[in-house]
Amino acid sequence: MTKAEPALVVQGLCKSYPLPGGGRTAAVDDVSFSVAAGGSLGVVGESGSGKTTVARMLVGLVRPDAGTIAVNGRERTPGQRGGGKLPGLSRPGGGKAARLRRAREIQIVFQDPYVSLDPRLTARQCLQGALRLHGRYEGEAAATRVGELLDQVGLGKREADARPRGLSGGQRQRLAIARALAVDPQVLVLDEAVAALDVSIQAQILQLLADIRRETGVALVFVSHDLAVVRHITDDTLVMRRGRTVETGPTARVLDAPKDPYTRLLLSSVPREGWDPAETVRLRGELAGATRAD
């Protein structure tokens, strides 16, 4: 962990959903973490471990049952049931202005920008719309800012005037990142943001994110099932299993010397030279047995 003041502090986050036959399932169960300003946290785990639910709670798309989320010391989790309160934090207000302010604090980039980008708008119009919505820049200043954002994510003149269907997958993701950056967020959440891209394009986007982090000081929360990606882009890693945190620490330590059997299982599931899938199956069987015995 760096010594900088945390940009993001999450404490005791919980979310459960009703099960079809009755009862509830805990999608996220008492998850806590912090990310320094300019820091980068990877949230990893298998499908269904609760990663996306955490990401969606961070940006307010899912309301937590309990727990708090604070950006730069200001709580941003209104109206949750049973939520704790961090000492010394002010409660967030309601209303459109407060919602927009919260949106500016934490932005998210999803796996598939095709879904989140308006197909009718060119890249330039998309960015102009984001600036207008948040009343950030007007007239000339807005045009200048749009140019800066396009530059920052490496989109040129042709792409600026193209609609999403005229952009490649990597270019669409660059646009989604530019739109998120338009409001100068303190925290950028990336939910499997490179999972759908070819590996060479993945590398370019990861490099872009590393550059942006260095240049802007934005804190990154990188949700991914891909341990190689997380190794490349994060300082710290949190491993989730069945909604709970099983291990957290500096990424190199977690990935090179994992303490938890589940983290070892995740690492052993990654194909590599001399890889033995039977070993992964054996570890999974052992872990399932140990969990049943708990």
Ligand SMILES: Nc1ncnc2c1ncn2[C@@H]1O[C@H](COP(=O)(O)OP(=O)(O)OP(=O)(O)O)[C@@H](O)[C@H]1O
């Ligand atoms: N809206 C919902 N209604 C009911 N159950 C849900 C809902 N959203 C998530 N869940 C359940 O919560 C658990 C965690 O899901 P989540 O999508 O957060 O996991 P994940 O680690 O992101 O998986 P994936 O990588 O497959 O998206 C799963 O058991 C899932 O079925």
